[in-house]
Amino acid sequence: MSNMTLEETKALIQEVLEAYPDKARKDRAKHLAANDQSVEQSKKCIISNRKSQPGVMTIRGCAYAGSKGVVWGPIKDMVHISHGPVGCGAYSRAGRRNYYTGHTGVNTFGTMNFTSDFQEKDIVFGGDKKLEKLIDEIEQLFPLVKGVSVQSECPIGLIGDDIEAVAKKKTKEHGKPVVPVRCEGFRGVSQSLGHHIANDAIRDHVLGNRDDQAFESTPYDVAIIGDYNIGGDAWSSRILLEEMGLRVVAQWSGDGTLPEMELTPKVKLNLIHCYRSMNYISRYMEEKYSIPWMEYNFFGPTKIAESLRKIAAFFDETIQANAEKVIEKYQAEYEAVIAKYRPRLEGKKVMLYVGGLRPRHVIGAYEDLGMEVVGTGYEFAHNDDYDRTIKEVDNATLLYDDVTGYEFEEFVKRVKPDLIGSGIKEKYIFQKMGVPFRQMHSWDYSGPYHGYDGFAIFARDMDMTVNNPCWNSMQAPWLKPAAAETEATAASA
Ligand code: SF4
Helix, strand or coil: CCCCCHHHHHHHHHHHHCCCCHHHHHHHHCCEEECCCCCCCHHHCCCCCCCCCCCCCCCCCCHHHHHHHHHHCCCCCEEEEEECCHHHHHHHCCCCCECCCCCECCCECCCCCEECCCCHHHHHHCCHHHHHHHHHHHHHHCCCCCEEEEEECHHHHHHCCCHHHHHHHHHHHHCCCEEEECCCCCCCCCHHHHHHHHHHHHHHHCHHHHCCCCCCCCCCEEEEEEECCECCHHHHHHHHHHHCCCEEEEEEECCCCHHHHHHHHHCCEEEECCHHHHHHHHHHHHHHHCCCEEECCCCCHHHHHHHHHHHHCCCCHHHHHHHHHHHHHHHHHHHHHHHHHHHHHCCCEEEECECCCHHHHCHHHHHHCCCEEEEECECCCCHHHHHHHHCCCCCCCEEECCCCHHHHHHHHHHHCCCEEEECHHHHHHHHHCCCCEEECCCHHHCCCCCHHHHHHHHHHHHHHHHCCHHHHHCCCHHHCCHHHHHHHHHHHC
16 A cells, blocks of 8 residues: 555645646646556556656766666677767766676776767867777777777767768778667667667677577577676576576676677577666567567566566476476575564655666565555656556555656655665765665665575665664754854854
């Protein structure tokens, strides 16, 4: 049960909307809703994937962030050039904590920053020559690199550089894929279009590369798609699939490689964790190579068991029996985690605001610990994400799409959650307000959270955040009495 009735949630939304001028109010009203499980299609209650209102504090990223930061960046044996001025690459470097193995700077490049560092003259006269030189230097300095992707920042599209021609020329000269990605930040309304553009570039420049090559396949070949190995997530997922007897041929894109991507069309089943960022390529492989795909959820024991059984049902009885054995093997372990943490977390309310899959995927893990998600929303969802969310949360739960800074703060003041799970941009505001907070994009420097191993860490992290004594000892700086503030300023002067 949500802690508010349907009427109360609707009234809260109306009250928060009051602060906006007419036009903005009308627009934002479409993005806020009280959940109604009877609705079959979410577009009847919430609108998503629309341009943010000018003047509001949106938390979204850009198309470049979606392509370089999410889809391409973690492919570790390629160099991903942030093509354009230096800032976009510098500020997006290694921020998502995509763990990988290998020797950085020798055969892996995940945490390095490569940029064409555009200057004024490149904007005026074009940067294609500079890009060519950069690709040659990369080949010279890092001979083990398997390929290069060119991640376009805004100016590249604006000045009309022909990165496709450069990529074609250099692919031929070096005999390695050079992939042009037209993910300029101004495209689309959020990072979501960047995911799509990145998927399309993989389709056009990677997937068919080994179509004519022989491959020793097994009936149990699968690919993990849309796991970015944040804090080791894909590793703790892969263990379970392998223990079931499946062979993981490819892992996209956390700790992933170019050969793995090229071999994916040979698998029997694509397993998708982040549907939002990778559904495009999975649908393409279904169409071109007849590979079925299936969504799964490895957050928390309830969803893990459900997913393992769903995956196993695709295969024979041996795999199905193995799935049961895997669930049984970890039972004592996850029951002990629940026995330890559930009494400390039971009944605690959570508000989420995250990206691709987490606003709905982590709900089960919180429920395993006796916690309740009372509000959730996505930065860059489409309506098929909300279609999937409606059934996961109770009626009257607050739903917010592309929530603004103002709305989120007001909702939190009224709903009074015991925990907020969101990103770095929200973290310090809510912490200063005295509300326990976890970063649910990067796991707050912790993780993994996927799989049974990840659940133990997830439960520990939620407990140490919610039950940390510091929250009762602090007062938001803006609520401190003015006199005390003046005294403090005088004393420090
Ligand atoms: S919007 Fe453009 S300039 Fe800004 S980070 Fe994205 S690519 Fe770079």
